[in-house]
Amino acid sequence: AILLAAAAAAAQVASSGALLGAASVAAGILTGAPFPGLVAAAAPERIGTARAGAWASAGDHLGAAVGAPAALLVMLPAWGLRSSLLVLAAARACSALAAASRAR
Numbered sequence: 001a002i003l004l005a006a007a008a009a010a011a012q013v014a015s016s017g018a019l020l021g022a023a024s025v026a027a028g029i030l031t032g033a034p035f036p037g038l039v040a041a042a043a044p045e046r047i048g049t050a051r052a053g054a055w056a057s058a059g060d061h062l063g064a065a066v067g068a069p070a071a072l073l074v075m076l077p078a079w080g081l082r083s084s085l086l087v088l089a090a091a092r093a094c095s096a097l098a099a100a101s102r103a104r
Contacts, residue, residue, distance in 0.1 A: 035060075038099050 043052030075084040
C-alpha cells in the first residue's frame with residue numbers, strides 16, 4: 001500500500017511537472033509572438049527596424065524590471081493572486097489589441 005501511494009504521488013508530481021513545463025513553453029511563445037509585429041509597427045522608415053527592435057527590447061526589459069517588483073510588492077498584497085492575474089491579463093489583452101490595430 002505504501003508503494004502504491006508513493007507511485008501515485010510520483011506520477012502526480014511528474015504529470016504536474018510536465019504540465020507546468022508545457023504551460024511555460026506556451027506562455028513563452030504567446031508572450032514573444034507579438035514582438036515582431038510591435039517592432040514592425042514601431043519602425044518608421046527613418047530609424048529602421050534594427051533600432052526599433054533595440055528600443056522595443058529595452059522597453060521590454062524595463063517593463064520586466066519595474067513590473068516584477070510592482071506585482072510582488074504592490075499588486076499581490078493589495079489585490080491577491082486572482083485579481084492581480086485578471087488585471088495583468090486584461091492589460092496584456094489591451095496591449096495586444098493596440099499592437100494589432102497599429103500594425104495595420
